[in-house]
Structure formats: structure tokens, C-alpha cells
Amino acid sequence: MRAFSERSSIGHAMSSRFVAGMTIDDALAACEHVNREGIAATLDALGESVTSEAQARASADVYHQLIDAISARGLNANVSVKLSQLGMDFDPALAEQIVGEMVEHAAYVNTFVRIDMEGSPYTDATLAITERLHARPGCQGHVGTVLQAYLFRTALDAERLLEQGIRIRLCKGAYKESPQIAFPLKQEVDDNYVKLMKRLATSGVFCGLATHDEAIVDQMLAFVREEHLPPSAFEFQMLYGIRRDLQRKLAKLGFGVRVYIPFGPEWYPYFMRRLAERPANVLFLLKNVLKT
Numbered sequence: 292m293r294a295f296s297e298r299s300s301i302g303h304a305m306s307s308r309f310v311a312g313m314t315i316d317d318a319l320a321a322c323e324h325v326n327r328e329g330i331a332a333t334l335d336a337l338g339e340s341v342t343s344e345a346q347a348r349a350s351a352d353v354y355h356q357l358i359d360a361i362s363a364r365g366l367n368a369n370v371s372v373k374l375s376q377l378g379m380d381f382d383p384a385l386a387e388q389i390v391g392e393m394v395e396h397a398a399y400v401n402t403f404v405r406i407d408m409e410g411s412p413y414t415d416a417t418l419a420i421t422e423r424l425h426a427r428p429g430c431q432g433h434v435g436t437v438l439q440a441y442l443f444r445t446a447l448d449a450e451r452l453l454e455q456g457i458r459i460r461l462c463k464g465a466y467k468e469s470p471q472i473a474f475p476l477k478q479e480v481d482d483n484y485v486k487l488m489k490r491l492a493t494s495g496v497f498c499g500l501a502t503h504d505e506a507i508v509d510q511m512l513a514f515v516r517e518e519h520l521p522p523s524a525f526e527f528q529m530l531y532g533i534r535r536d537l538q539r540k541l542a543k544l545g546f547g548v549r550v551y552i553p554f555g556p557e558w559y560p561y562f563m564r565r566l567a568e569r570p571a572n573v574l575f576l577l578k579n580v581l582k583t
């Protein structure tokens with residue numbers, strides 16, 4: 292299914308709702324578009340679970356081109372990367388070396404690398420690598436990672452990262468996790484998200500609140516008013532193609548908004564996670580493809 296979908300024109304038409312295109316130029320065009328609306332971007336060259344050093348280095352090469360383009364074009368953007376895309380599954384030292392080179396490049400041109408968080412087998416290593424890179428001379432403030440509100444451990448992880456001044460993107464979490472380590476009920480995840488988001492927004496460390504959940508966004512807006520927080524204390528983050536109305540509304544209200552822009556031929560796992568989150572999207576996409 293994956294191989295067929297990634298190569299077929301129907302697959303491309305379906306994925307275009309959530310994926311900005313297949314090439315670096317497509318991603319940069321999408322980035323320029325959102326920048327013109329006062330919205331920042333983070334660019335994700337899709338790919339995960341590579342199985343050879345050559346594939347890992349090829350992924351990194353795309354990121355180095357993105358970092359150069361962000362700098363050359365003066366874009367309001369940074370990059371997001373997954374460690375499994377850089378060889379984490381077969382050679383963690385290689386993945387750390389490759390992401391380290393990316394962070395040094397990003398620091399040199401004054402941009403930022405966000406290390407996305409994958410399933411729980413990666414949590415410890417992702418945090419440890421982020422912390423080591425952040426401690427490298429010149430790299431402080433140029434690397435951060437993601438914490439997931441569905442994991443029991445997240446409040447403790449957040450405190451440790453905040454102590455070091457490491458920027459956190461807070462999301463609910465997109466992988467299937469066991470009830471031994473994660474809240475099984477959506478309401479529990481949402482409650483934990485709200486608790487953590489308030490902690491991050493008042494921490495003094497610039498953090499990203501990644502959610503499309505309007506009830507939570509509204510709670511954040513109320514919290515900003517109660518606490519007299521400046522809009523510069525945090526930013527909202529949302530995915531390309533999801534709740535564009537809310538993205539624009541928040542930007543117009545003067546809040547920082549960053550859109551996660553994924554692109555590239557290996558869009559299938561990302562796309563399937565988005566459909567799983569909201570099965571209504573399957574019907575919506577099919578209707579649109581049949582119309583075209």
C-alpha cells in the first residue's frame with residue numbers, strides 16, 4: 292500500500308491536503324506563503340526509520356539545503372527532524388553525529404533544529420541527545436525537542452529541560468503507547484496538556500504549544516489574560532493544512548504561530564497518522580479526490 296500510494300497520482304492528490312509537495316522548492320514556496328500571512332514555519336523533510344548510513348546522510352543533506360535556503364531567503368522558519376531518519380535504529384552514534392552537524396549549521400546561520408519526538412522507545416535517547424547538543428559551545432538556543440502530554444513522565448522531563456533553558460514543543464502525542472506509561476483516556480491527556488502548557492508558558496523559556504484543540508487554545512488565551520503574559524512568552528504551533536482558520540485568527544490577534552510544513556516523497560506514515568487522529572478526514576479527502 293505504502294509503495295503504491297507514494298508513487299501514484301491519486302496518492303499525491305490525497306496527501307496534498309497535509310503535505311506541501313515533493314521537493315525542497317515546494318516546501319520553500321509553502322513557507323513563503325505562510326510567512327506572508329505573518330506565520331512562521333518549521334520544515335520537515337519527511338522520512339523515518341532509515342536502514343543505511345547512505346539513507347541517513349541523504350536525509351541530512353536535504354536538511355543542510357533547507358538551512359542554507361532559510362538563511363539565504365531570510366525566511367521566518369526553522370527545521371524539524373526525526374532521529375530515526377538519521378540512523379537511530381541501527382547506529383545511535385551516527386544519528387547523534389549527523390544531527391549534531393545540523394545543529395552546528397543551524398547555529399551558524401542563527402536558526403534552530405527541533406528534534407521531533409517519536410514513540411516511547413526513543414524518548415530517553417532523544418532527550419539525552421538534545422541535552423548533550425544544547426550543552427555544546429555555540430549550540431545553546433539552537434536545538435530543542437518535543438514532549439508528549441500523554442506520557443506520565445513528561446512533567447519531570449519538562450522540569451529538567453526547562454532548568455537547562457531548552458525549548459520544548461508540547462504536543463499530546465501521536466503514537467500508540469501502553470497504559471503502563473501513558474494516559475489511556477483523551478480527557479486525562481487533555482488535562483495534563485493544560486497543566487503542562489501553563490507551566491511552560493510561565494517558565495521564561497520560549498516554548499511551542501502544538502495543538503489544534505480549540506478548547507485548549509481558548510484556555511490558553513484566558514490564561515494569558517489572567518497572568519498578563521506577553522504574546523512573546525510562547526508560540527502556537529499547528530500542522531500544515533489543519534485549522535488554517537485558527538492559525539490565521541491567532542496570528543491576527545498578535546500571537547506567534549508556527550506551521551509545521553512536511554514535504555517529500557516519503558509522506559505515507561505521516562499522512563496515515565493524521566488520518567488516524569481524525570477518521571472524518573478519510574471521507575473528506577475521498578470526496579475531494581473524486582471531485583478533481
Ligand code: FDA
Nearest residue numbers: 407408437462463464465501502503504528529530551569
Ligand atoms: P486532538 O486530536 O485532541 O483533536 C482536537 C481537535 O483538533 C479536533 O476536534 C479537530 O478539530 C482538530 N484536529 C486534530 N487533528 C486533526 C486532523 N488530523 N485533521 C483535522 N483536524 C484535526 N506528535 C508526536 O508524538 N511527536 C511530535 O514530535 C509531534 N510534533 C507535532 C508538531 C506540531 C506542530 C503539531 C501540531 C503536532 C505534533 N504532533 C507530534 C502530533 C500531536 O501529538 C497530535 O497527535 C496532534 O496534534 C493531534 O492532537 P491535537 O492536540 O491537535 O488535537
